Amino acid sequence: MQILLDRIRKDGVVKAGNVLKVDRFLNHQMxxxxxxxxxxxxxxxxxGTEINKILTIEASGIGIACIVAEYFDVPVVFAKKTKTKNIAGDVYTTKVESFTHGTVYxxxxxxxxxxxxxxxxVIDDFLANGKALEGLTALIKDSGAELAGAGIVIEKGFQEGGKRIRENGIRLESLAIVDSMDDKTGEIVFRNE
Structure with missing residues (x-):
């Protein structure tokens, strides 16, 4: 998706520690x-894939998931990171490790x-180590629902998440796969470009 690759190159910022900041257009300002x-x-x-719900995780995936849901004409459900008084009754829950935040929640x-x-x-903004996606698929499995696939905006192809997800037989569609990035030069290399 060339428009996305061009935007990442124009407004993405590569930081030390394999961090790609895209908050100018994707996950802070949208x-x-x-x-x-x-x-x-x-x-x-x-x-042609039967889909009746989109699932994402708060917070960065919500905006993208809502727009995607318009094209499928289905509701969006998002996994919350904290239980609130607004969630009444029984819940599905699992633990997820965040690459970006370095925490488990x-x-x-x-x-x-x-x-x-x-x-x-499942729709999300990033795939790095795959822990968020694994957590969401665990919730789907626990619920008895069926995983139709996962759509990721940006996959860090140099990390293990995407490989592991695909090896588990999950249909994974990533719009931009970053093969490498350099925080000193700001260079980003995309797969298949």
């Missing part, structure tokens, strides 16, 4: 025009919104 193109592309890639989805008969597409 470029809705770009999100619409992302939504169209995920719709194209998952055309519980993610929670109410049983009211995920269960048998659901065909779920």
């Amino acid at each position: 470029d809705i025009g770009l999100f619409k193109e992302i939504g169209k592309e995920f719709k194209r890639r998952f055309e 519980d993610i929670i989805v109410s049983k009211e919104f995920l269960g048998e008969g659901d065909k779920v597409l």
Whole structure:
């Protein structure tokens, strides 16, 4: 998806520790025009796949998931990182390790919104070590729902997450796969470009 690759090169900032900051357009300030193109592309890639829910994790995935959901005409469910008084009743929960934040936290989805008969597409902004995606797939499995696939905006191809997810037989569609990046020069190399 050339428009995305161009935007990452223009506005992405490579930081030490394999961090790619894209907060100018993806996960702090959000470029809705770009999100619409992302939504169209995920719709194209998952055309013909039965999907009745989109699942993401708070917070950065929510905006993208909402735009993608417009193209599939389905609701978005997001896994919360903390239990609140607003979640009543039973929940599915699992632990997730965040690459970006370097912490482990519980993610929670109410049983009211995920269960048998659901065909779920997971949408998220980044895939690095794959822990968030593994956590979301665990929630889907626990609920009795079916994982239709996962759509990732930016995958760090030089980390193990994507490889491990694909080896587990999960359909993974990443719009931009970064093969390498250099925090000293700012250079970003994309796969298949």
